[in-house]
Amino acid sequence: MKGLGGIFSQIQKMQEKMKEVQKDLESKEIEASSGGDMVTVRMNGKKEIVSLKINKEVVDPDDVEMLEDLIVAAVSEAQRKVQEMITQEFSQITGGLNIPGMPDLSNLM
Numbered sequence: 001m002k003g004l005g006g007i008f009s010q011i012q013k014m015q016e017k018m019k020e021v022q023k024d025l026e027s028k029e030i031e032a033s034s035g036g037d038m039v040t041v042r043m044n045g046k047k048e049i050v051s052l053k054i055n056k057e058v059v060d061p062d063d064v065e066m067l068e069d070l071i072v073a074a075v076s077e078a079q080r081k082v083q084e085m086i087t088q089e090f091s092q093i094t095g096g097l098n099i100p101g102m103p104d105l106s107n108l109m
Contacts, residue, residue, distance in 0.1 A: 014093060021089050030085060032077035039070040043078040045085065 025045030033040040038058040042050040052074075058067055 017093050018090065021093060025086060025089060028085065030078060030081045032074050032081055034073035034077065035070040039067075039074040041071075041074040041078040043075075043082050045082060047079060047082050049075065049078070 028045045029042050029050055031040060031042050035058060038055045040051075040053040042052075044050050052071070054067070054071075058070060060066065
């Protein structure tokens, strides 16, 4: 049974480290853009939009759909980058292990 105790101790340490990483990720930000930097989004590790910048050259009242598409593209790219950052941080804790029955830790944020 000593082996099980060691495993549980390791799991507890891993959980503590995961909480630290999660807190650290909340303060990190990434930036993504679309349309050749016409629309730029900053997003934090909690997948919250921190800022949105739109170049005035892309604002055309006769083509609102293009601006909407650029915003969606920039936000989607920011979300992809944040998810990649989260996955990378958590894989460092788990060593990239794919333990059967273990939840996908990258979706904790």
